[in-house]
Amino acid sequence: MTYIQGFRNPAAARHLIERIHALGDAAPMRVMEFCGGHTHAIMRYGLREALAPAVELLSGPGCPVCVSASADIDQAIGLSLRPGVTVATFGDMIRVPGSDTSLQGARAQGGDVRVVYSALDSLELARKLPQRQIVMLGIGFETTAPTIAATVAQARAEGLGNWSVYSMHKLTDPAMRAILDAGEVRLDGVLGPGHVAAITGWQAWEFLPREYGVPCAVSGFEPTDILQAILALVESRREGAPRVINAYGRGVTPGGNAVAQGLMAQVFRVAPAAWRGIGLIPASGLDLAESYAEWDARRRFDLPDVAEGPLDAEAALGCRCGEVLRGVTLPPECPLFGGACTPAHPVGPCMVSAEGACAAHHRYGRSAA
């Protein structure tokens, strides 16, 4: 447990917070934490308040269930209601609203939706239920995509004909670029997603200093990890030479996990993807490669492209999840926050997942009950 407790050392945290304040400029350094896991940890440990006013933290789009388009959820719901089809999904996805209902709502209407811990569990379902078609929902960024790729490869090796994947996988760097290109937020630094970087390597984030002049510190998820990364960003600003800093040395290497990258390249092809809150981003998603078309649920069930479908049905209800995902609005600034929209009755996806910015603010923020 040293690997967890050791990185929650309160004395080290206090020291790091003092250093950040001592080195901070008069103008707050605006740092976006890309990853929803970071948002959760930052709120849980009270780091937002501890670092103000030296550092202003903004949440980003790094919550895979939050950026899944309504139209994708609608298709998954439709599949679960088809006779003979079982939809398998990670638990985070089950309460995310589509246009009318969620996968949980589909269950109440007789849809067959099963929660799995690992994609491999969905293969086991396919082996046990040979008369049913099992569709695994492939969600997540580069951290999760290789686990789905490995599962697809396994399905092919076994010749499993009743298993397929509905890929909604997304890539992190096109979303980061889309946010910076849109120019809605000015960022002085980015807290890089440590577990994405465990796969891609920290060098994959060099485009930030090189093309945008923004420093990036790849970070782990314990409080001292995050504080060390933010201190490195503050130091980088003082030096005036933006670069990528690997503040998660125990988990991240320069080049990342070559085996995982190889499997992703083999099983997937890069495709445009519809992001809730951001829109259609070219070359930002992963579809199944031609050679794995047989295990592609979109092709097996002849499903339409979601690009034309609704991205964020909740926006019509006044939900500002899209702005939250782009770092433009803080969750408590949304008129629905904590009133019409709570974790028990979420309007938008940011209030559903534990790592959604609204859910994290609601649970741990100053305005929390």
Added chain:
Amino acid sequence: MCLAVPVRVVEIEGQVARVELGGVLREISLVLTPDAQVGDYVLIHTGFAISVLDEEEAQETLRLFAELEAAEALLDKEASDTETADA
């Protein structure tokens, strides 16, 4: 979603490892980290090891934290000694 936790590999059989997680043994896949050895700490994500942790890197950081903790304790002691002397 990108939650990954560090666990120690207890046993390896082919591409499957037994790891200790929250006091129970659990089977995980080593397909993505074929080089993992018994005794290594790996980051697991949805039933797969995605990275073998660099123990040396981790220990270096922890040593630094221990030094900070010791320095803080010393400062606290000095402060309380000064208070006692003042009183």
